[in-house]
Amino acid sequence: MAAPSPKDKKTSATPEKEDPKKQEQDEHDAQVEQLRHIFDYFDTDRDHIVDSSTAKRILDLLGFHNPTMPSRGAGVRRRGPATRRRPPPPPRRAARARATPRARRSNQITFEMFCATALGLDNNLSAAGKVKRAFHLMKRDNKNRIINHAEFHEFLTMCGMEISPEHSERITELISTHGEDYFTEAELVSYVMEHQAQEERKRLAALKAEKGAR
Numbered sequence: 001m002a003a004p005s006p007k008d009k010k011t012s013a014t015p016e017k018e019d020p021k022k023q024e025q026d027e028h029d030a031q032v033e034q035l036r037h038i039f040d041y042f043d044t045d046r047d048h049i050v051d052s053s054t055a056k057r058i059l060d061l062l063g064f065h066n067p068t069m070p071s072r073g074a075g076v077r078r079r080g081p082a083t084r085r086r087p088p089p090p091p092r093r094a095a096r097a098r099a100t101p102r103a104r105r106s107n108q109i110t111f112e113m114f115c116a117t118a119l120g121l122d123n124n125l126s127a128a129g130k131v132k133r134a135f136h137l138m139k140r141d142n143k144n145r146i147i148n149h150a151e152f153h154e155f156l157t158m159c160g161m162e163i164s165p166e167h168s169e170r171i172t173e174l175i176s177t178h179g180e181d182y183f184t185e186a187e188l189v190s191y192v193m194e195h196q197a198q199e200e201r202k203r204l205a206a207l208k209a210e211k212g213a214r
Helices: 006-013 020-042 052-061 091-098 101-105 111-123 127-138 149-158 165-175 185-213
Strands: 049-051 108-110 146-148 182-184
Touching: 020 052, 020 111, 049 052, 052 108, 052 111, 108 111, 127 149, 127 185, 146 149, 149 165, 165 182, 165 185, 182 185
Parallel strands: none
Antiparallel strands: 049 108, 146 182
16 A cells, blocks of 8 residues: 655645634524524414514523614605605594504514524624623623622533532632622623733733744
């Protein structure tokens, strides 16, 4: 059996680079699939529609606090200033008008609308916004503006991390400005952003040292 040539060795040793566009599309498809599973859980009658309050509740569970939902009539413009407006209904017909199919449709959110809203909210989040979203996900009580080490430990284990309660308590004390057994949203944002800044400084210093060695 003939030995492989150096060219063959080089070809076999070089891993194929994954196309960034394909990787981005795969991540997008995975996000859409996750959102569809969550949406279907709340879509009990399987008509691919939920009301706006349910859609807000789903987004709130995903960590987007008090999101603004689009209406089905959003973006539809009138034909022009010459179009005559309909007069308001008489008082007796007002209650009936509120129950018309058109009024009900304005409160309906399709999966496409929900998905576009969720992805748009996620894409528009800054680095600090993503940390705030994580804080909102950890909160079990919306009225409580702090997270103690027990809630923090529960959240980390739910995310699949193997961590002891003692370690969670130690991290909580590091995040807290005063070394308390809890931390606020502002303290978490400050801690994570400072940590990311330190990592960036280390990366730039390593690149500078590598350039100097050449």
